[in-house]
Amino acid sequence: MKITLIYPGELSLSSALYPPLGLSYIASYVEQAGFKVKIIDTIFQKIEDIEIDGDKNIYGIYTATPIHFKGIELAKKIKKMDKNAVVVFGGPHPTILPEETIKAGADIVVIGEGEEAFLSIVRAINTNKKLDDISGIVFRKYGKIIKTPPKHFIENLDKLPFPDQSKFPIEKYFKLKGFREISMITSRGCPMNCIFCQPTLRKLFGNTVRYRSPKNIVDEIEYLVKNFKPDMIVFSDDTFCSKEQNIIEVCNLIIKRKIDVLWRCQTRVGLKKETLRLMKKAGCFLLALEVESGSQKILNNIRKGITPNQIIETFILCKKVGILTHAYFMVGNIGETFETIDDSKKLMSKIKPFNISVAIVTPYPGTDLYEFALKNNLLLETNWDQFCHVQNKPTLKIDGLTKKEIIAIKNDFLEQHKKSVNSKIKDLSFSLKDLIFIRKIFRIALKDKNIIKRIFLLSFKSIKSTGFSISNPYKNS
Structure with missing residues (x-):
């Protein structure tokens, strides 16, 4: 068989x-x-x-x-x-x-x-x-x-063997990206209730978030470093820092075991300065933050549970600590207008992220957003292959905004951010001046001398574009 x-x-x-x-x-x-x-x-x-x-x-x-x-x-x-x-x-x-x-x-x-x-x-x-x-x-x-009746979710994630990524052509992934970056996950599920994700995530992973133990997480980090020699590890959790104490213990273990690796993650705004400092010391190079919008009206509509002031405060703390930031924005939300888009652009100017992603809101099946769109006759497409937030394919009807206008707004966001060259140079320079960080890079370079070259080339490209290409550089936009 x-x-x-x-x-x-x-x-x-x-x-x-x-x-x-x-x-x-x-x-x-x-x-x-x-x-x-x-x-x-x-x-x-x-x-x-x-x-x-x-x-x-x-x-x-x-x-x-x-x-x-x-x-x-x-x-x-x-x-x-x-x-x-x-x-x-x-x-x-x-x-x-x-x-x-x-x-x-x-x-x-x-x-x-x-x-x-x-x-x-x-x-x-x-x-x-x-x-x-x-x-x-x-x-x-x-x-x-x-x-058949629903199954029980695996309570103890530590019992699972590490995912075998060697079965994929991993070196081809590295070559395509020009950077040796590999992913791992430390939890399953998301505690939040955003309209564009839930209840789909709960159906996939259960009503409560399940976490791996800090020891198990760091054991896998060591396994990845030994077997794949990554330039960077990306934590693919929906909200990496949802259990802050877990992250503190993970960082302390990375430091205690003297694991020399850079990493990045995605999380919500609201982290404490002390936690951010510890993350930087443990190798956190970039923090991708779920901003979505600069309009409180839109943040309320999508049940994000945050405010623009909280967003600004977190970005300020990241800059003080020396962690580069990536801001996730969305355009075409329910209730979106040119005024709410202007709020988002103003927020982007205030937080000055090193990198941004701009997604066109997509009502994926099973989400509350999809059910709302279906009930109110707001779906522009019925073919599933048209539902893709990383492409220029609006699938949600927004009063007062045409499909062409939504695509133009997305592109305008990206163009506006490309012009922030001075801010990106300042952030990158400050991040690389950190003595602990420099020593970590030096120790990594002793094992792989080409990493300095890869980081230099990536940094140069990032200043000219929208920041580090942490996403697929080959996707249509």
């Missing part, structure tokens, strides 16, 4: 260039149980690279909304290549729309967290047992779609 996990990736549809951790976790978990797993990444590999063997071959396909259509097309192609294929879908989109995914061609859909359910499916198929007793899946049986 062959087990193949497939990532139907597209460079133009990806917000970042990293192997998907979900498939990496499943590969490690299933192999720990004694099965062999292969991963196909269609960014770099062809579906024809699949190995077909015997009459029991299982294919697990991960899809989010922008790549769901491609995943369905791959499933059809696989079934033509392998008449005995069992195709299992998982990920955000199948979790929210499992019946639709089954009707489109999937044999089985895993709802939410995938490790235990996928392994149970593998064991059932391998031993010719029924699927009915596996919790948290949807499948077709005798022409009917069967949905």
